[in-house]
Amino acid sequence: MTFVEANTGEAVVFWICAILSVAGAIGLITSRKAVHSALWMALTMINLAVLYIANSAPFLGMVQIIVYTGAVMMLFLFVLMVVGVDASDSLIETIKGQRWAAIFLGLTLTVVLVWGIGSALAGVPAVGLEAANREDGGNVQGIAHLIFTDYLIVFEVTSALLITAAMGAMVLAHREHWQPKPTQAELSQARFLGAGHPGNLPGPGTFARHNAVDTPGLLPDGTPAEVSIPGALKARGDVQPVDIEDVHAIEEADSL
Amino acid sequence: MNAVVEAVRAVEETPWVMPTLDYKLLAPILIILGAGVVSVLFEALLPRAARRPAQLVLVFVSLVAALVSIIALQGSRSLSGRGALVVDGPGLIMQGTIVIIAILGAMLMAERGLDPSGDAFAARASALPGSEDERQFTARGYFQTEIWPFFLFAVGGMLLFPVANDLLMMFVALEVMSLPLYLLTGMARRRRLLSQEAALKYFVLGAFSSAFFLYGAALLYGYTGTISFPGIAAAVSSTTGQTGLLLVAVALLGAGLLFKIGAAPFHQWTPDVYQGAPTPLTGFMAAAVKIAAFGALLRLFYVALGGMRWDWAPMLWVVAILTMLIGSVIALTQSDIKRMIAYSSIAQAGFILVGVVAATPAGLAGALFYLIAYAFTTIGIFAIIMMVRDENGEATHLSKWAGLGRRSPFVATIFAVFMLSLAGIPLTSGFIGKFSVFTAAIAADDTWLVIVAVIASLIAAFFYLRVVVLMFFTEATDETAEVAVPSVFTTVALAAGATVTVLLGIYPQPLLDLIINAGVFVR
Amino acid sequence: MNVYTPILVLGLLAFGFAVFSAVIAPITGPKRYNRAKVDAYECGIEPTLQPIGGGRFPVKYYLTAMLFIVFDIEIVFLYPWAVAFDRMAVFGLIEMVLFIVTVLVVYAYVWRRRGLEWD
Numbered sequence: 001m002t003f004v005e006a007n008t009g010e011a012v013v014f015w016i017c018a019i020l021s022v023a024g025a026i027g028l029i030t031s032r033k034a035v036h037s038a039l040w041m042a043l044t045m046i047n048l049a050v051l052y053i054a055n056s057a058p059f060l061g062m063v064q065i066i067v068y069t070g071a072v073m074m075l076f077l078f079v080l081m082v083v084g085v086d087a088s089d090s091l092i093e094t095i096k097g098q099r100w101a102a103i104f105l106g107l108t109l110t111v112v113l114v115w116g117i118g119s120a121l122a123g124v125p126a127v128g129l130e131a132a133n134r135e136d137g138g139n140v141q142g143i144a145h146l147i148f149t150d151y152l153i154v155f156e157v158t159s160a161l162l163i164t165a166a167m168g169a170m171v172l173a174h175r176e177h178w179q180p181k182p183t184q185a186e187l188s189q190a191r192f193l194g195a196g197h198p199g200n201l202p203g204p205g206t207f208a209r210h211n212a213v214d215t216p217g218l219l220p221d222g223t224p225a226e227v228s229i230p231g232a233l234k235a236r237g238d239v240q241p242v243d244i245e246d247v248h249a250i251e252e253a254d255s256l
Numbered sequence: 257m258n259a260v261v262e263a264v265r266a267v268e269e270t271p272w273v274m275p276t277l278d279y280k281l282l283a284p285i286l287i288i289l290g291a292g293v294v295s296v297l298f299e300a301l302l303p304r305a306a307r308r309p310a311q312l313v314l315v316f317v318s319l320v321a322a323l324v325s326i327i328a329l330q331g332s333r334s335l336s337g338r339g340a341l342v343v344d345g346p347g348l349i350m351q352g353t354i355v356i357i358a359i360l361g362a363m364l365m366a367e368r369g370l371d372p373s374g375d376a377f378a379a380r381a382s383a384l385p386g387s388e389d390e391r392q393f394t395a396r397g398y399f400q401t402e403i404w405p406f407f408l409f410a411v412g413g414m415l416l417f418p419v420a421n422d423l424l425m426m427f428v429a430l431e432v433m434s435l436p437l438y439l440l441t442g443m444a445r446r447r448r449l450l451s452q453e454a455a456l457k458y459f460v461l462g463a464f465s466s467a468f469f470l471y472g473a474a475l476l477y478g479y480t481g482t483i484s485f486p487g488i489a490a491a492v493s494s495t496t497g498q499t500g501l502l503l504v505a506v507a508l509l510g511a512g513l514l515f516k517i518g519a520a521p522f523h524q525w526t527p528d529v530y531q532g533a534p535t536p537l538t539g540f541m542a543a544a545v546k547i548a549a550f551g552a553l554l555r556l557f558y559v560a561l562g563g564m565r566w567d568w569a570p571m572l573w574v575v576a577i578l579t580m581l582i583g584s585v586i587a588l589t590q591s592d593i594k595r596m597i598a599y600s601s602i603a604q605a606g607f608i609l610v611g612v613v614a615a616t617p618a619g620l621a622g623a624l625f626y627l628i629a630y631a632f633t634t635i636g637i638f639a640i641i642m643m644v645r646d647e648n649g650e651a652t653h654l655s656k657w658a659g660l661g662r663r664s665p666f667v668a669t670i671f672a673v674f675m676l677s678l679a680g681i682p683l684t685s686g687f688i689g690k691f692s693v694f695t696a697a698i699a700a701d702d703t704w705l706v707i708v709a710v711i712a713s714l715i716a717a718f719f720y721l722r723v724v725v726l727m728f729f730t731e732a733t734d735e736t737a738e739v740a741v742p743s744v745f746t747t748v749a750l751a752a753g754a755t756v757t758v759l760l761g762i763y764p765q766p767l768l769d770l771i772i773n774a775g776v777f778v779r
Numbered sequence: 780m781n782v783y784t785p786i787l788v789l790g791l792l793a794f795g796f797a798v799f800s801a802v803i804a805p806i807t808g809p810k811r812y813n814r815a816k817v818d819a820y821e822c823g824i825e826p827t828l829q830p831i832g833g834g835r836f837p838v839k840y841y842l843t844a845m846l847f848i849v850f851d852i853e854i855v856f857l858y859p860w861a862v863a864f865d866r867m868a869v870f871g872l873i874e875m876v877l878f879i880v881t882v883l884v885v886y887a888y889v890w891r892r893r894g895l896e897w898d
Contacts, residue, residue, distance in 0.1 A: 063855050071851045075844040116504030120479060136863070137268040144859035148871055149275050153282075153337040154425050155856065156874070157416065159881040160289055160409050160432050162849045163296060166885045168439040169845035171381050171402050173838040174894050178392045272863075274870040293881050300888035 013054045021047035038076045045069045056129035059140045202228040215240045222251070281336040281343045283325035284351055285415050291318035292408035299402055311404040315362050318408070322415070323355045333778050335421065339484050342421040345774025346624060350418040350551040353628050354544050358411045360635045360749040361540025365403060369743035370642055371649065376534040377403050377443045385448040400443060406436035407540075414544055418551025421559075423473040423483040423509075426552055430469065430516070433548060434462050437541055441533040446649040454532025461515070461525045469512025475505035485560035486779060493563035506561060506568050510575075513556065516549035519609060520578040523602045527590075530598035535650060538594065539638025542601050543631035550608060550627055554620060557612065559777045565615045572613045573705060580606030580712035588719050593652045596719065597637060600678055603716050604630055610709050611693035614700035621771045622692035628767065629677070629685035629760050636753025637674045639746050640667060644737045651737035657723065659732025664739040670754050672724045677757045679720035680713055685760030692768070842894060853882050 024044030031037040045068040053061035129139070136142040147155050182190070192198045202225050204213045214233055216224035224242045226234075233239060279286065291314055298310050326348055333344045368375045377400050379393035413433025420426035442455025477483050479501045480491035492502065515522040530538050561568060583603025590596040608630070611623035644651050644660065644667075651657070661668035677684035690713065694706045742750075760767060860867075860875050867874075889895060 059859065067848070067851055067855060071844070071848040075841070075848060078840050078844060112504055112507075116475070116500045117478075120501030135267075137264055138862070140859045140862045141268070141866075144863035144867075145272055147856070147859060148863075148867055148874055149272055150338045151340065151424060152275055152277075152874060153340050154428050156878060156881075157289070157412075157425075157428050157432060158852075158856075159878050160292065160412060161428070161435060162852060162882050163293070163885040164406065164409050164432070164435045164439070166846055166849045166889060167296065167299075167402060167405060168435065169842050170889055170892060170894050171400065171439065172442070173382060173842045173845075174892065175382050175389075175839075176380060176393075176892075178389065178396055178398070269866070271866050271868060274867060293884050296884050296888050300884070300891045 017047040017050045042073050204228045214238050275338050284322040287322045289412040295405040307401040319359045326352045340425045341419050342778050344778040347419040351415050354414045357544045357631050363745040363749040364536030367746045370740045376536050378445050381443045410436040414548035417548040421485050440537050444534040451532045454529045458529045465512045465515035468508045472505045472508030488560040513553045517605045518602050519575050519605050520582040527595045527598040531594045535642045539635050543634040547627050576606050576609035577708050584712045584715040591654050610697045614696045618696035622696040624771050626689035629689040632753045632756035633674050633677045639750040640671045645740050646737045656737040658730040659736045661728035662732050667739045668727045675720040679717040683761045685757045688764045
């Protein structure tokens, strides 16, 4: 198999980006944690974008970065953040031998693809996009020419896809209310009529030697205010005792 | 230097020749997709109570208008949109059938007389199953009227799919058709977890198959340098030597389309989705997606790849045999009627593939007839599945169908006719369908394939007849389900399905003539 | 002197500063930790309170992100159109207006159904 030589710079860019994008793809499927997978995917996407740009397709490269690395990655990452970053997938196979079968089939597909593409590319000279880009005075213009004339119907029909996507997200993810939302007045009335503390709870202790949330604030008579500690810490038993020296320091300051 | 700048400016200022669109050829598609957009607008602007009547009027008026415009196009054979779409006889027949099936499917989806708490779709798909929210929405009579815009977009995609004449158009049509169906699958009112699981499976596997299709399209473009079907056909017929890339491309494209058809080994999603999806949607999907996807498959293999039939026929041979056998044999073991019909639909896809492999005008005509017959029968079957209920909703377990013939002889008889039609018993549409497909295959020297198909038909006949025996020759027990009385919507859809099934079995000639006169694809 | 030298120098400076900050902070800073201080949120909320592999999570963000992607893709089409719109005459304008209006319809839907309100 012989590949037609590109110039050196292009070859360098190709080998760096190709190796990084494949590494990203392997990282994507082997990471145990979802966030790591997402970051590996960003690596793959950005390297593919660089390859597109190196191949005289700057528009495709920028779209790759804007849509995939920007929007899709953001979708992934933020949804993952909401779901909880530590939630690594359970790796128990529900179907026996599934993983080996999948690896075998994936490798078979790879071999077939490499054979198919490799045999077809043997000895084919690289043409490049210069001629195509020159035709309409630029890469973006050329793409515009195709989208808005030859593939006009495809372009317009794409809007149906966008509508379905947005509406589907609404239907599946937007929670409606069957009762009217309480107004601010109602909320504050409920707070005062209820059993709890009507205003803000007192803050935790802020002293010269402790300023953490786990040290209670002091009441005017010098006793610790239990409500100034967040409930979760209290339940966990993470409350620091008030240092008696702090109390003395306050008394001293008062007596001056 | 100045001369170069001048030259660039001259290029940049040349106006482009914009395409001229023949709106008459595009009318059916424009009507349905336009109605979809209006339908979204209805959802946005109308008060809650007014949405359903407005949507129903919009859906039925636009579907009838699309049908009229398809009939008005009868006899056209031309390209549209610079060759992205092609309007020809087989394409129009498929579009027409899809629209009629959509009308019947919309009737099933509009049914509110069967479930005491409303229609077959969740009151609010976003409410957590089993939550207080869900109970409140159901009790307060909320309905998810967004099903109608989804439905219209799916129909629009289906109308585009069989007339797409390049790979890009075909891919976008595939997605426009599939996305709304993924969403609708997850919106069942009862057994919602099953429905949501089905939707997720359908979506993930569907996205996977779309990726295969896209990869195949890219490779085919790499090989031929064009994505238009006539261009690919020309490149394929003039090709010599290395065909490795071409074969890989065809296999990948085939995998993407065979997934939508539900052919083995790409059939795994079918039983789960058929069972989990709301029953009216299953009926519509089972019938209409099969027509649209077979239309796309036929056009791709006959028009673009017709010149290399000897390369793809063995692949489809294997797929057809696997599909028929797997569908028929696994259907024997099912105890849920919806899953059984799902495996039966896999087997039926195999029988239709037998006609596709023939790659002759007779094969095309046979496949078209079979598809039409199958679609009407399927709509009828799911109409009845909607009606057979117990206190928990639809009674889909086969044990609850025991003795149904004694309790509701009329409905059970209609169901038995549908079963006989799927089994291919004479005097039903299924027999004519099988007959025309098998004769086309024998004429194309695929005798061995037909022998396998006949064996598979015999296996399939066993489980179809088992349901008939179960309904008529078993005593009814306390477990036996009741047949609920539907509103006029389901009644009309069921009557249409039953009438066409019987009519095409007794007097198929007009439809056969229509299909023969429609001719072949525009190349 | 190459014109890119200042950029290179600036890049090295930024890199050096980042490394310096990261190294110097743990060396010179006081270290008085207790359990509450090493929590992700000092208010005591456990960041992993959610049951792993189960339970239901708010998916509000998903809606926002999905809408963002939809309009992001719309922009992708707008850009080549804007570069070449003067060569497509009125036909090109109508094409794009049609596209934008159809996508705007779903925006109207999301707006009217309070999809843009956080809760």
